[in-house]
Amino acid sequence: MKTLLQAAAALASGATTSQALTAHCLTRARADETSAFLTLDEAGALAAARASDERRARGGALGPLDGVPLSLKDNILTEGVVTTAGSRMLEGFVPPYDATVTARLKAAGAVLLGKTNLDEFGMGSSTEGSAFQKTRNPLDPSRTPGGSSGGSAASVAARLCFGSLGTDTGGSVRQPAAFTGLVGLKPTWGRVSRAGVVAYASSLDQVGPLAHTVEDAAALLSAIEGYDAADATSAQHPRTDLSSLKAGVEGLRVGLPKEYLVEGMDGEVAAGVRAAAETLKARGAVVREVSLPHTRFALAAYYVIAPCEASSNLGRYDGVRYGHRAQGARTLSALYEQSRAEGFGPEVKRRIMLGTFALSAGYADAYYRKAQQVRGLIRRDFDEAFAQVDVLLSATSPVLPWRLGEKLSDPLAMYLMDVLTLSCNLAGLPGLSLPCGRAVGGLPVGAQLLGRPFDEATVLRAAYALEQALGLDFAPVGGA
């Protein structure tokens, strides 16, 4: 049993119980060599499993997630369960409330096993930026699972659970999905509530599922999407219509952005995307090249806007009310400086400094405002492309999963890895990554599909068709 819907079916048929499934997952998680989890909430998970079994016995099962073990990225708040955002700053922080997505999963009956590792505050592409541990790629333990939702990806790919929620600010759900052979969906900005999600860059952050299949991802999206009065930016938009998920791609117009064939792209990645395009064409899609002319400015704009918002969002971590407080500070400014110097890791500090600089008087026009202008141009590029095609197809990451430690000393090289995913966040679009090929050595190649705002349905439909046609399967090292 691998997928979420398989687990749901087994629970529905009585072939297994939630308690049995949960015990199985916990046993695997305790023995996990990828270091996917930061916290396992064994007692909470077993209690939820018991409640689920009792519900089902009474004939009151709630839906496909009821009783299914899942994991949450550790920047999604869980009432009573430590939430660290991968940072020393929040070591031991026990939230007094659930994120809206946590509450919605609980309401759907899901069993939440625990909290998964991430780059500190979601800032990174390899999960090596966690203050606590490095997570390995279940498909090749010498390599990164990607990031920042690397722990979530590893927990699913290593089959420690049946699905996970990550967050995606510039590719942090899609790229780890690509690196671990999973499906990862970043919904339209506003589709899923951000309430109770530790903010990195508010105008870019979005919660999204990581799962083995497109259908699993769709089931998770259904559970968490929709307006939330606690998030003023969440959209009053109809739910994603999944009725045509399996309707195929006959006549679907698929665009290949020519600017996304970036220099330095791995040959096997390029080949995987070409194969995906051919597959869609063979299934009746109309594939054509399109242009997103401002793509080359996206990375720079992103690495201004995201740090600006981060520098603001992380101002609250001051050691005054909660979180890490430096000992022995004798003045207020020393308290701030020492608490933040000790509590934040190097990448977080780098982004806070970049953002603080880019927002300061005299520089904000040249950086922050200019970046916002670029953002407008990038949105317009997408508007124009989506006047011609229904979805866009590209690689998710220009390269295959790299070896742990390989890019740690070169932050800029790490930033470049986000080049294909971050425009989607700048424009607020839905984006999905799914496996489209197997490279030499068995590593997965990820393809990215982008859609119009709130058109997750079409993205999922195209992804489903591709998934079915390709029939790829990735197993963790050491077996399932």
Next chain:
Amino acid sequence: MPRADWQVVIGLEVHAQLLTTSKLLSGASTSFGGAPNAHTSVICLGLPGVLPVVNRHAIELAVRAGVALGCEVARVSEWSRKHYFYPDLPKGYQVTQYERPLCLGGCVVFDGPAGERAVRLTRIHVEEDAGKLVHEGGASLVDLNRAGTPLIEIVSEPELRSADEAVEYLKALRDVLVWVGVNDGNLEEGSFRCDANVSVMRPGATRFGTRCELKNLNSFRFIRQAIEVEAQRHVELLEAGGVVEQETRLFDPQRGETRPMRSKEDAHDYRYFPEPDLPLLVIGDDEVHAARRALPELPRARRARYVEALGLPAHDAQVLTADRAFSDFFERCVAEVGEAKPVANWFMGELSRLLNETKTPVTQVKFGPAQLAALLRAAKAGVVSGPGAKEAFAELFATGKDVQRIIDERGLAQVNDDGPLLAAIAEALAESPKNVESYRGGNTKLVGYFVGQVMKKLGGKGNPRRINELLVEQLKG
């Protein structure tokens, strides 16, 4: 100091707390006082993951203030984050409005030392308040009860030209805000706060001098004093050949001086940018129109009407419009009674006295306009005497009982019929033949004595005017 050689220039920034029951961006209570941090929620504590949700009632009040002050209400305005580090600011930024405020323009009209003045407003924007720090026994304690309370900041153009004008401006502004129910006008509790930007220049100069911003001005007296000493400081500096440094200064009421708080170099770089957690603030035409329609007659207009239409003295108009509910009640009573001045007298006299003594809000007065009208008619018709009417009014105030019943129960009705009055007069005159003789001999002052005697016989209930008239006739003999 040759003050005539210098012109003071003042611009004011007023922070007025909006009268909402919950905070601007969270559901926590806005009550004043309470145990430290009792009125907080995860949102005003700035916990990880919290998001703001705008309190629409606060926006409704801000729009009302804008309409009352004649501002242009922006149909689309924008929230911004203003950043600085201080323990009273839980998120490390304040949610405010910066580039696109809710209201532009408008003005405050008041009577200055040289007649009516209309000082223009630059803008009004909405923002959240910070918490406060309490320094105690070598420790600093943070109280976030006030953090997140909704404020409007009302920024004037630098058009005020004296400390007196500044104070009159503030009083008029406060009048309007309190009148329309946006603010409680309380300076001591800090729900109406003022910062003053002060500079001096030579009369007729085309450029303002360097300004200083004064803080900690929590009474009208301190505001006047602070502006005067600050202007004086500038003049002395400049006349001694010095220069004024742009800085923020704190007024010390004990010493009656201002002292530097932070210089321009130390000024915060607030790193404003649009708040990504909140959509643009959109105000519908219907909301603005509704606010305009619901706008009451404002105190200045009402005062003018009292003088012009009701024929009241300016002083009466001023006193009667000091409080809106008081004034509204006055109007209802005037409508019932049919003339203004007697009602005004009762309102400024007995009613005000009793309201003060019993600390009763005028909205909880137990009698209605019809009852006051009945009492005034009884007094005018001589049914009750002046003191009797006061006594009846006190009872009316205390119980709200029917006026006639009060007069009956308390036996306040006067004897107006000549029959019993003449009988009592005859008795009184018969008892004091010597005094009658003395009166007739020219000591007419004795009429007072006789009135007293007659009144005694009537148990104090005779109509004194009629007794007087009849006595004079009878004594003519």
